[in-house]
Amino acid sequence: MRVRWVTGFLDTPSRVAEPFWQAVTGSRLSARRGPGGEFATLVPAGGDAYLRVQVVGDGPARAHLDLHVEDVAAQAGRAVGLGAAVVLDDGELVVLRSPAGLLFCLVPWQGEAVRPAGGRSLVDQMCLDVPVGGFDAEADFWAALTGWPRRAGSLPEFDFLLRPDGMPLRLLLQRVGGTAAGMHLDLACTDRAAEVAWHRELGAEVVGGYERWTTLRDPAGRAYCITDRPL
Incomplete structure (x- = not known):
């Protein structure tokens, strides 16, 4: 698999930590997405975004990875062959569980390529x-x-x-x-x-x-x- 980009997701039962992570990363919050506005991106001052927030229906607060690939279906099949299990396939992205039980997603690559620079x-x-x-x-x-x-x-x-x-x-x-x-x-x-x-x-x-x-x-x-x- 060629992973073209990686996104870290902050999964939280509420929005309580969003201002904290905006401050820590020096980012701004994008417009909310999803049926209930549960998704948003931490948009950096420069470069392509690689951190997102999600309001989830259960706790505790946690994190997961999105791997951005060019062919989600093909790479999901490959992941299953390596030992992953499909949790959800919505036709655009696929949620999987690793052999140890870690959730991750395969999502379409949208051309992200520029890593943001750090400050402090x-x-x-x-x-x-x-x-x-x-x-x-x-x-x-x-x-x-x-x-x-x-x-x-x-x-x-x-x-x-x-x-x-x-x-x-x-x-x-x-x-x-x-x-x-x-x-x-x-x-x-x-x-x-x-x-x-x-x-x-x-x-x-x-x-x-x-x-x-x-x-x-x-x-x-x-x-x-x-x-x-x-x-």
Whole structure:
């Protein structure tokens, strides 16, 4: 599969966190779409959009990926052959579930190609949190699905997929305990302490501090991380 673009979706039972993510990303909210106005795009100051918000009917607040491809039906069939299961096919997009249970969508590519630049920080990574027992199978699935090579991370609990130049989100895979897989967004920044302080002023809550990253929850309770990675 040739993934032409990647979008990170923030799925939330309400709109409570939308002003927070607008501030964090320096973006504006597009006109709302969908029967109930549940969808909107975080439009960057420059480049093509790669972050969207969705009001969902259930909780908790979470995240998912859209992979933009040229032939949705063909690539959905390929994803199923690799071990994914179709959840919904509406004729334009296909919602699937990975072998570990992660929801993602295949959507039509609309010509997106220009990665937005960062300022003091940049949302540039989706972390796939995968229970240890199914980690290798899940990592191999995503590597095969995207065609991005799998590489060992700088710490033993992480692997990552080597994204093509210009792709807005890197995919990191983290070995976690428990039985449920999930996703969360990560930010790179120039000054982690200052960035964390700013996010707290905007309404985020710190839940854990580590040598290279800080874990927070946004106003909707969704976990994300601020990291020391360069922009």
